Amino acid sequence: MTTALIAQLQAIVGTAQVLTHDDPATDLTAWEQDWRRRSRGRALAVVRPANTAEVAAVVKACVAAGSPIVPQGGNTGLAVGSIPDDSGRQVVLSLTRMNAVRQLDPDNLTITVEAGCILQNLQTAAEQAGYLFPLSLAAEGSCTIGGNLGTNAGGTQVLRYGNTRELCLGLEVVTAQGEVWDGLSGLRKDNTGYDLRDLFIGSEGTLGIITAATLKLYPQPAATLTAWAAVASLDDAVTLLGLAHQHLGAGLTGFEVMGQFALSLVGKHMPQLRVPFLGQDNAPYGVLLENSDSESETHARERFEKLLETAFEQGCVQDAVVAENLSQAHQLWHVRESIPLAQAEEGLNVKHDISIPVSRIPAFCAETDALLQREIPGVRLVNFGHLGDGNLHYNVQAPADGDAKAFLREQEDRVNTLVYDQVKRYAGSISAEHGVGSLKRDKLPHYKSPVALDLMRAIKRALDPQNLMNPGRVVEV
Amino acid sequence: MTTALIAQLQAIVGTAQVLTHDDPATDLTAWEQDWRRRSRGRALAVVRPANTAEVAAVVKACVAAGSPIVPQGGNTGLAVGSIPDDSGRQVVLSLTRMNAVRQLDPDNLTITVEAGCILQNLQTAAEQAGYLFPLSLAAEGSCTIGGNLGTNAGGTQVLRYGNTRELCLGLEVVTAQGEVWDGLSGLRKDNTGYDLRDLFIGSEGTLGIITAATLKLYPQPAATLTAWAAVASLDDAVTLLGLAHQHLGAGLTGFEVMGQFALSLVGKHMPQLRVPFLGQDNAPYGVLLENSDSESETHARERFEKLLETAFEQGCVQDAVVAENLSQAHQLWHVRESIPLAQAEEGLNVKHDISIPVSRIPAFCAETDALLQREIPGVRLVNFGHLGDGNLHYNVQAPADGDAKAFLREQEDRVNTLVYDQVKRYAGSISAEHGVGSLKRDKLPHYKSPVALDLMRAIKRALDPQNLMNPGRVVEV
Incomplete structure (x- = not known):
């Protein structure tokens, strides 16, 4: 056979x-x-x-x-x-051999690509035509758009442009029966039936295989500026976020928060990087803000300064710096992006990719930090993430003087349970942007509504009755 | 029984x-x-x-x-x-008795409302708290948000904020088994399984009953300006749209196009309204542009003037006027919104709600106008719509001297077939924003992929095996 x-x-x-x-x-x-x-x-x-x-x-x-x-x-x-x-x-x-850009339609602001196209190549194709494809994430040099669609990937531009789902207008899919659905629509409005597109997006290959997609393009911003603000608390970070929405509107394309301990690991393991306000008492959290302006750099700078001025007056920012040029901006982003690596240098840790309503994040962190420190004395919290999306990488590092391997072996399940139970209490999600796969499949029944799981199973059985499409991932039938 | x-x-x-x-x-x-x-x-x-x-x-x-x-x-x-x-x-x-605003969360930029809440009341609740809920359409004084979600309603702000689907973060749904799915998430990222939310949105009550929703709020713009441009052709309108995206970015919140004949009906039946550039040879189409600015009215006006200046230089705009104040802006929008009524005053007509990739709209209209005039001599085309979304209300009015009732009786099916066959040829949709209901259900098999219809039927049977939820609408099982 x-x-x-x-x-x-x-x-x-x-x-x-x-x-x-x-x-x-x-x-x-x-x-x-x-x-x-x-x-x-x-x-x-x-x-x-x-x-x-x-x-x-x-x-x-x-x-x-x-x-x-x-x-x-x-x-x-x-x-x-x-x-x-x-x-x-x-x-x-x-799907990696299917990597063609099939069509770029400037007047319709769309690009149609095959699933195996590497995200960075897609970004470049858009850029060369004078447009922006905004999806951006750490793995962009090797991940493919098909995988981004299959997992509904997030990344750093979600605040303004949404997750991968929001960037997609149409799909071509091979169904579990081996039929081809040509849903490669370049339409922004189409109400002729159920939303099959969004059902396949994020289904991690368990309902069918995405082979191509028509995606939205955006005008390139005239200027992108980056700032770093020191804030006294997560409450202040949330207040600053509200002000930034109000002042910058859709210009606000990034709002990342980083705890002092996460930043100290960058300072320790990448001494060549300059971490702003590191060790300052008034800076327990750093916030990275990005402002993309459709007009000019001068205008972007004016708007940023006005925002920070208001924030200082209101007391939600302690200190701040706006990057003078692209190189400084890259350095600031580089600090943010170095946290995972710095964390790996520090040793083994338990990673989480959670989301919570933005308004409840300060209370969630205060309560969960205290809970973990009480339950596992000496534990260290590497908390950073996309605050504007309510998405935290709330990671838990072994105590400084302990055996990190033993910590992971003995405490990983317990740490997960403590954190995820808290996430549930705060009406959050245990997988904000990474998906379920086989890693979190067995956790869903504890943290997701049984009604939702029943609906998912019914859909899986209906579209893949033989259970041959990526079986055992996302949901067990 | x-x-x-x-x-x-x-x-x-x-x-x-x-x-x-x-x-x-x-x-x-x-x-x-x-x-x-x-x-x-x-x-x-x-x-x-x-x-x-x-x-x-x-x-x-x-x-x-x-x-x-x-x-x-x-x-x-x-x-x-x-x-x-x-x-x-x-x-x-x-659902009309279930009309409460359950919660408004300013820091999370969300509002949770029951399905029977009238859209205008929802807009007002947001506004009173200092925020914008952008969904806006003609029936807003009597339609409910549950109906907007059920049909994934469009409206005038889709260009910037998307259809109803894009405005929704979470749903509460009663399933076809009478179970309650509490999916009222205020999360912007949640990748824990299939996208049930978007499956129920737009399913027109055939898969379950939406009882409440958590929706996105936006900061209110500091200023909103309206302009009217006379353009020589649909090609020029598309060029102007591209320029407007580039100059205004996310500030571009409206881009409506109206054919001269549609506008002439407003001039004829609503003589109290001043229709800009009516009857001018250089103005076969009018374009209504809206610019929402997060900064100030002065800034909005500068940006608008810069855009129109560039458009004049490039030759894609013949004439233009920017509303001096709110009252003038309302008058311009009133002209646009009066077209359906003016059309009704003129007599019976065949309405369409179609979408086409923006880039192909000029060719579609030229070809379809000619086809209809050849097939049905004297027929008059009332063409207007949301060009920015590729959505046209491409309506067909009886010949001026004919019997309109006889026209509708004898020609409606033929007109629909001519128009929809053209839509299919141009990879468009026969229902852009109004849905399928029972009106267009029997048309779907002619204009939608059989693979997509099979997938829809499989989902319908899986979630509503007894076929009791709004049976016979959207898709026949």
């Missing part, structure tokens, strides 16, 4: 595009191991189709053989959702 | 809130006739629950009795989707 399937797959995509363990020289690590090296599976085969018709034929062949399919893009996901399990029965369907 | 159900419903919501034809003094016209008076049904009963628990109990009672349920808000829909059929077996579930 397996041999027959492999032969069929080879006939569809060509022998060179079907990789298996039969050839001992072939190393499938890149497809079988997840990005954060938390898990490794074993694939029956890695199949690399060149176009949508081939994807459909591969799905039909796998369905006929009863072989589960794991769609994969750049394999940079953080929830272990795009690698095979260890059964050796799952076919990895890699 | 019926008597038992009525008694049960009375026990749930109180006798006074169950209206039936048994009492000859009770007039159910308001619930049984659609807004445009195209159709009238006959309800078994109109039930008016006061809260979510009552909605759930009503659904459970109807499901047990096998009685179909038609959810209804302000009953202002344009696709005949919220009135009962003529069987006398369907229960109208009216």
Whole structure:
């Protein structure tokens, strides 16, 4: 059966595009191991189709053989959702050869690309035509737009432009039956039935395979300015956010908050970086603000100064600096983006990707910080994130003098439970932007409404009755 | 059976809130006739629950009795989707008593309201707290937010703020099993499973009943300015739109186009209104632009003048006027909003609510205008709409000297087919913002992908296996 399937797959995509363990020289690590090296599976085969018709034929062949399919893009996901399990029965369907920009329509402000297009290449294609594709995240040099759509990726520009879902107007999808749905609409309004597009987006390959998408473009801003503010508390950060919305309107494209301990790790492990206001008593939190202006740099600067002036007057900002030029702006962002690496240098830690209504974040953090410190003496909190979206990377680092490996082994589950129970109490989400995958699948039943889970299972059974599309991820049926 | 159900419903919501034809003094016209008076049904009963628990109990009672349920808000829909059929077996579930604003959270920029809240009251609640809820459409004084969500309503602010779908963060829904899904999230990021929210939005009550929603608020703009430009062609209008995006960025909140004939009807039937550039040879199309500025009126005016100056230089604008004050701005919008009424005064016509990629609208209109004039000599085209969203109300008026009633009787189907076939050719949608209801249900199989229809049917069967939720609307199973 397996041999027959492999032969069929080879006939569809060509022998060179079907990789298996039969050839001992072939190393499938890149497809079988997840990005954060938390898990490794074993694939029956890695199949690399060149176009949508081939994807459909591969799905039909796998369905006929009863072989589960794991769609994969750049394999940079953080929830272990795009690698095979260890059964050796799952076919990895890699979309990376389907990487064409099919069309760029300037008057319609849209770009149509294939799923395997690397996010950075998509950004560049837009930029070269004079437009902005705003999705931006750490893995952009290797993640694919198909994976971004499959997981509804977030990133640093969500405050203004929304998650990946909000950037997509239409999809082309190969269904679990191997049919092609051509929903590549360049329409901003279409009310002819159920929202299939948004159902496939964020379904992590469990309902069908996204093969192409039509995405929104935006005019490039005339100028983008960055500022760093020291604030005395998360309450003040929330007040500053409100002022920034009011003063900058849609110009506010970034609002990141970083706790002093997170910043101190950058100072310690990357001494070449200048961390603003580090160690100042009046700066327990730093806020990175970005202002994108459709007019000019002068105007952007005026607006920023007016905002900060008002914030000083109202007392919600202790100190602030506006980047004088692009290089200074990059340095400020670089500090923010170095936190995960600095944290890794410091040692093992438990990561969270949570969201809470913005208004409740100060109370959530105060309460949860205290709870963790009470329950696990000496624990250190590396708290940073996209405050404007209510999204925190609320990470928990082992005590400074302890055994970090033992901490992770003994405390990870307990830390997760303490944090997620608090998230539930505050009506938040245990996965804000990274998805569920197999990593958080078993947590959903504890933290999500049973009615919602029943609806999800009903949809999964309806669209994938044989349970062959990325089975065991997101929701168990 | 019926008597038992009525008694049960009375026990749930109180006798006074169950209206039936048994009492000859009770007039159910308001619930049984659609807004445009195209159709009238006959309800078994109109039930008016006061809260979510009552909605759930009503659904459970109807499901047990096998009685179909038609959810209804302000009953202002344009696709005949919220009135009962003529069987006398369907229960109208009216949400209008559930009209509370449950919560307004300024720091989270959200408002939570019940489904029966009238859109204008929601706008006012936001405004009184200093915020903007941007959804705005002609029926706002009587439509409800539940209906807006059920149909994913569009309106005049879509260009900047999106359709109703984009304004919603979370829903409370009573499922077809009478369970309550509390998905009232105030979160801007939540990737814990399938996008149930967007599936219910736009499903026109066929998958469940929306009982409440958490919606996005925005800062109120500091100033809103309106301008009217005369343009020589739709090509020039598209060029102007591109310039406006570039110059105003997210400040561009409105871009409406109106053909000269549509405007001439306003001039003819509303002589008290001053229609700019009416009858000028260089003004076959008028464009209404709106610029919402987060800074000041002075700044808004500067930006507008800079845009129009550039447009004149590039030759895509023939003439233009910027409203000097709020009253002039209202007058300009009033001209735009008077087109449907002026058209009604002129006589019967065939209406369309279509969308096309913006870049293809000039070619679509040129080709379709010519086609209709060739096929039906003397026909008059009342073309206007939200060009920024690619959404046209491409309406077809009887020849001036003909019998309009006979025209409608004899030509409506043919006109629809000619226009919709063209829409399909241009990869457009036959319902941009009004939905499907029962009016366009039978058209979908001709104009929508069979794969998409199969997916829709699978979802409908999965979530509403008894086919009791607004059956026969949107999609036939």
